Amino acid sequence: MENKDTKEKLLREFAPQLEKTSPATLVWILFLLGVIAWGVYAFVAQVTKGHIVTGMRDNVVWGIYIVNFIFFMGMSYAGAIISGTLQLFRTEWRKPIIRMAEYLAIISLLIGPGYILLCIGRLDRLHYLALFGRIQSPITWDVIAISTDIFGCLIFLYLSILRDIASLRDFSELKIPAWRKKIYSMLALGYTGLPEQVKRLRRATDIMATMVIAIAIIVYSVLAWIFSVTLQPGWHSTIFGPYFVIAAVYSGTGVLIIAMWVFRKVYRLDQYITRKHFVAMGVLMVVLAALFGYFTFSDYLTKWYGSEKNDESLIRILFTEYYWPFIFSNYIGVLIPLLVIGIPKLRTITNITLSALIVIVALWFNRYLIVIPTLESPYLPIQDSRPEWANYAGTWVEYALMAAGVALFCLMFTIASKFVPVMNVSEMSETPKTESSELFKTEESLL
Amino acid sequence: MEDNNDNKKSSRRQFLKKGLIAGAGVVAGGSLLAAYVDKSKPTSGEKVKVLTTEGELVEVDKALIHSPRVSIEESHKGIPGRKFVMVIDLAKCKNARKCVEACQKGHHLPRSQEFMKVYLLQDSEKSAPYWFPKPCFHCDNPLCVSVCPVGATYKRSDGIVLIDNQRCIGCKFCMTGCPYSTRVFAWKDYPEYAEDKEPYSPEASSPGKEGTVSKCDFCPDLVRIGKLPYCAQNCPMGVIYFGDIDEDTVTNGSETLRFSELIRDRSGYRYLEVLGTRPSVYYLPPVERQFPVESGFKDLEESVKNRFKNTPYGKTHKL
Numbered sequence: 001m002e003n004k005d006t007k008e009k010l011l012r013e014f015a016p017q018l019e020k021t022s023p024a025t026l027v028w029i030l031f032l033l034g035v036i037a038w039g040v041y042a043f044v045a046q047v048t049k050g051h052i053v054t055g056m057r058d059n060v061v062w063g064i065y066i067v068n069f070i071f072f073m074g075m076s077y078a079g080a081i082i083s084g085t086l087q088l089f090r091t092e093w094r095k096p097i098i099r100m101a102e103y104l105a106i107i108s109l110l111i112g113p114g115y116i117l118l119c120i121g122r123l124d125r126l127h128y129l130a131l132f133g134r135i136q137s138p139i140t141w142d143v144i145a146i147s148t149d150i151f152g153c154l155i156f157l158y159l160s161i162l163r164d165i166a167s168l169r170d171f172s173e174l175k176i177p178a179w180r181k182k183i184y185s186m187l188a189l190g191y192t193g194l195p196e197q198v199k200r201l202r203r204a205t206d207i208m209a210t211m212v213i214a215i216a217i218i219v220y221s222v223l224a225w226i227f228s229v230t231l232q233p234g235w236h237s238t239i240f241g242p243y244f245v246i247a248a249v250y251s252g253t254g255v256l257i258i259a260m261w262v263f264r265k266v267y268r269l270d271q272y273i274t275r276k277h278f279v280a281m282g283v284l285m286v287v288l289a290a291l292f293g294y295f296t297f298s299d300y301l302t303k304w305y306g307s308e309k310n311d312e313s314l315i316r317i318l319f320t321e322y323y324w325p326f327i328f329s330n331y332i333g334v335l336i337p338l339l340v341i342g343i344p345k346l347r348t349i350t351n352i353t354l355s356a357l358i359v360i361v362a363l364w365f366n367r368y369l370i371v372i373p374t375l376e377s378p379y380l381p382i383q384d385s386r387p388e389w390a391n392y393a394g395t396w397v398e399y400a401l402m403a404a405g406v407a408l409f410c411l412m413f414t415i416a417s418k419f420v421p422v423m424n425v426s427e428m429s430e431t432p433k434t435e436s437s438e439l440f441k442t443e444e445s446l447l
Numbered sequence: 448m449e450d451n452n453d454n455k456k457s458s459r460r461q462f463l464k465k466g467l468i469a470g471a472g473v474v475a476g477g478s479l480l481a482a483y484v485d486k487s488k489p490t491s492g493e494k495v496k497v498l499t500t501e502g503e504l505v506e507v508d509k510a511l512i513h514s515p516r517v518s519i520e521e522s523h524k525g526i527p528g529r530k531f532v533m534v535i536d537l538a539k540c541k542n543a544r545k546c547v548e549a550c551q552k553g554h555h556l557p558r559s560q561e562f563m564k565v566y567l568l569q570d571s572e573k574s575a576p577y578w579f580p581k582p583c584f585h586c587d588n589p590l591c592v593s594v595c596p597v598g599a600t601y602k603r604s605d606g607i608v609l610i611d612n613q614r615c616i617g618c619k620f621c622m623t624g625c626p627y628s629t630r631v632f633a634w635k636d637y638p639e640y641a642e643d644k645e646p647y648s649p650e651a652s653s654p655g656k657e658g659t660v661s662k663c664d665f666c667p668d669l670v671r672i673g674k675l676p677y678c679a680q681n682c683p684m685g686v687i688y689f690g691d692i693d694e695d696t697v698t699n700g701s702e703t704l705r706f707s708e709l710i711r712d713r714s715g716y717r718y719l720e721v722l723g724t725r726p727s728v729y730y731l732p733p734v735e736r737q738f739p740v741e742s743g744f745k746d747l748e749e750s751v752k753n754r755f756k757n758t759p760y761g762k763t764h765k766l
Contacts, residue, residue: 050635050657051617058631061619121617121632121658125597128616132597139596139620231590231626231722378628379719380581383566383754386559 007429011171014421017267018168019175021418025266032411039404042397043118051121053397059382060375060392065119068402070367071251072112072409073146073223074244077216078252079105080153082284084213087160088206093280095427096272100259102157103422104252105212107412109153111405113146118401138226145219152215156208162201163426166191220245227370233310234303234374243295250288251363257281257356259413261349263422272423275349279341282352285359286341293334296366300330314377322373325365333362515671516648519611522667525603530727531665532606533582533679534688534697534709537733540565540578542743544751546678546687550663553677555653557637562652562663563678567743567755576740576760577733580686582678583608583629583663584718584726591621591630600660606692606727607665609649615659622660626722630662665689675700684737692727 021029046053056063083101086094117123133140166188168174169181191197224244227235237243257278264273300318303311318326340346340355372392376382382390394402416422494506542565550556550563562582569576585608592602599614600621622630633640636657643654650668652661666676670689674680679687679699690697690706697706709715713731744752744766755761 051632052635057634058622059628061622061632119618121619121660122615125614125616128597128614132599132614134596134598137594137596137620139594139618143596226620227623229594230624231724232623235623375623379626379722380566380628381568381758382628383564383758386750389559 003429007167007425008171010423010425010429011167012173014267014423014425015171015174017421018418025414029411029414032407032414035407036404036411039401039407042400042404046118046397047123053395055393055395055398056119057386057389057392059378059384059390060372062119062371062375063392064368064394064398064402065115066371067364067367068405069112069115069119070223070244070371071364072108072115072405073220074248074363074367075252075255076105076107076109076112076149076153077220077245078249078255079103079108080149080156080212080216081249082252082256083160084156084209084216087209088213093277096269096423097256097260097277097281098427099160099420099422099424100263101256102153102160103413103416104256104259105216106150106153106157107409107416108255109146109150110412111409115401115405138222138229141222142219142226145215145222149212149215149219152208152212156205156212159201159205159208160424161420162188162191163193164420164424166193167426168420216248217245220248231379232374233308233377233379234314234370237299237303239295239299243299246288246291246295247363247366250285250292251360253281253285253288254356254359254363257285257353258360261353261356263417267417267422269423272428275347278349278352279347282337282341282347282355285337285352285356289334289337289359293330296330296334310377310379314373317373317377318369322369326369329362329365329369333359333366516645516651516668517671519613519647519649522609522611522649523601523603525605525607526667526671527604528693529605530692531585531670532690532692532697532706533585533665533676533728534690534706534715534731535580535728536686536688536713536731537577537579538731538736539684539686539738540580540733540743541684541738542567542578542747543683544747545681545683546580549677549681553666554651554655554664555639555643556655557639560631560633560637560655560661562631562661567740567758567760569759572759575733576758577736578740578743579730580678581627581629581718582728583665584627584724584728585665587725587727588723590624590626590724594620594624596620605667607667609664609667610652610659610661611649612652612656612659612661613647615656617658617660619660626719626724630660632660633657 054063054065056065079101083094083098083105085091086098086101117126120126129140129143133143135141165184169184169188174181191201221241221244224240228237228240230236260273260277260281263269300315304315307315336358337355340351376391384390544565547561547563547565551558551561554562556562564581566579566581567576568579585606587602587606589600589602589608592600592608596618597614597616599612599616600608600610602608617632619632622632633655634657637655640653640655640657643651645651645653647654647656648668650664650666650671652664655661666674669676669680675689675698676687679689682699685699685701688697688699688704688709690703692706695706697704697709709731710729715729715731717726717729740760741764744755752766756766760766
């Protein structure tokens with residue numbers, strides 16, 4: 001049951017987050033808008049001059065855009081899987097961080113598909129996907145899957161913020177303009193916490209939590225199949241579906257840890273998000289690091305051991321031209337979290353956050369190494385009179401749009417946190433059930 | 448020997464005639480083949496016979512005929528009763544690059560877009576390098592067609608795989624799907640596209656369009672008027688044979704051969720058969736060559752020569 005006093009206290013504490021925007025935050029928002037404007041400028045250049053302004057050419061037809069697409073979609077699925085699982089298992093430590101996972105799921109899901117659009121040569125014909133869509137094409141699967149996912153995640157997020165919206169509507173001390181109050185009362189859908197409403201909401205949330213987990217796994221597998229259904233030596237692999245799902249959740253735990261660290265600092269949430277939460281997420285990250293390392297090893301081992309001609313040339317490129325990115329993404333990116341979380345002494349908030357940062361960057365490079373070197377080593381050797389066409393290097397346009405995507409991600413997170421608190425107030429004011437608190441105790445003793 | 452030559456000639460004539468008949472047969476709405484005749488051009492004095500849809504054989508001036516371009520809808524159907532095949536004789540190729548040049552010109556392509564590419568391949572360290580002209584293989588199991596989300600690329604009843612650049616959204620999935628790196632992308636609006644004043648047809652792959660994919664099309668627009676594709680027409684060595692697999696005939700313009708016999712006697716094969724794409728292009732292995740591989744570097748433009756620098760041959764011979 002919800003404890004009214006605790007809730008009031010929490011709301012009072014979080015109210016300033018929603019009421020005021022500090023000058024520092026304003027500067028931050030302006031900075032983000034500036035970066036986004038740079039991205040818009042790059043986009044205009046691409047539209048007016050053609051895709052010739054990117055680093056993509058006939059050999060490497062997909063570049064940083066696709067890497068970012070995989071990256072953002074991965075974070076989204078991670079957010080969905082983590083929040084869905086924590087919700088279903090009623091994990092006690094989920095309460096202060098589950099909202100962030102849900103935001104992560106939906107925000108990156110709104111940005112990710114944008115990168116696919118940037119990669120499309122004729123944006124003016126985008127509606128052909130609906131008009132002339134062929135179900136045989138994995139791209140059509142992706143279109144269906146992603147739109148289902150956006151829909152599912154939006155419902156899941158809405159259900160989980162519904163109680164907080166109702167609380168904000170009822171919280172008379174909140175000093176915000178009338179129009180915002182109106183939005184809250186409209187969005188609250190007349191929720192007042194009647195037993196029947198509580199029961200229904202919980203059921204609906206659980207159903208959606210199950211759904212988003214399933215959808216996320218399907219969607220990310222479909223994304224992986226876009227690569228593995230082709231005959232390209234580095235992509236044509238049966239392991240890609242599960243490999244991508246694991247890599248996605250792995251990168252997402254990293255992003256979530258960073259988000260926890262940032263919001264803890266900015267909104268001074270030290271008493272709610274504690275070392276315990278970082279360690280809990282860290283443990284999750286280690287499990288995923290081990291799985292990710294295992295999948296990566298399996299994939300490259302089988303390619304290298306059999307040493308089929310084209311696999312061999314791909315492996316050779318990876319260990320020569322791409323030596324450091326390869327070592328960084330597939331060795332350091334796996335070993336660092338294992339060490340930091342594995343050795344109890346090293347498990348500090350700063351260390352865990354730093355290793356999360358390493359994981360994110362490593363995973364970005366991991367995707368880069370999946371996409372680009374493969375396209376640089378096709379069956380027929382690249383014999384091109386234009387050396388600059390044989391190898392890929394992203395141009396300022398692509399990097400500007402990458403920066404704009406990250407900025408948009410941060411901006412949306414900032415705005416979302418100004419609308420509904422980044423912590424689930426309603427759940428936090430619930431007294432833990434005995435069984436779960438016992439579970440929590442065992443967890444605590446583990447940590 | 449003489450008999451043999453006569454045979455070849457007569458079968459070539461037959462082939463061309465059949466091409467003509469087929470060409471006339473597909474003109475939509477019962478219009479005359481004479482519709483292809485452009486009266487504004489000066490005459491050459493050389494007459495050719497064309498067949499009208501009514502079955503009449505009429506003589507018109509050769510210069511008056513331009514390539515017939517069928518509508519996009521028509522281009523989906525394929526030429527009835529045909530199954531095209533190409534045979535490339537690697538023993539005769541010396542990288543003269545006339546196939547590339549003619550194809551580029553015929554399709555109004557910029558330098559950076561080549562439908563026909565000539566590779567310098569060397570299967571292993573000790574094996575001999577050879578020149579390898581590579582058009583689109585027009586596979587019978589084309590992955591590019593399977594993965595296209597909007598049906599912009601399609602397989603026709605005559606075996607040809609075409610692209611409709613009015614439909615293509617430019618996702619480039621087909622480019623990653625093709626294991627032979629056959630497809631090219633229009634990264635910008637090239638001035639060469641504007642040179643072509645005729646209406647667009649997928650059979651001509653011209654005029655090109657920015658942001659879409661294109662590739663070798665086996666020139667069905669030329670085949671319809673009884674001509675060979677640009678590459679086969681213009682190869683000075685007669686490397687490229689084009690024909691009909693059901694008719695069991697291929698020709699390079701100067702000799703017409705039985706496809707099955709040619710493949711049997713010369714051990715013809717398809718490139719990377721292991722991938723299961725079932726190409727429509729066959730290769731004759733580079734045995735008893737007519738030219739040493741070095742002759743391929745003669746009179747080569749520096750920029751073209753550069754592309755072979757990184758090949759095993761190029762490295763050992765310091766190109």
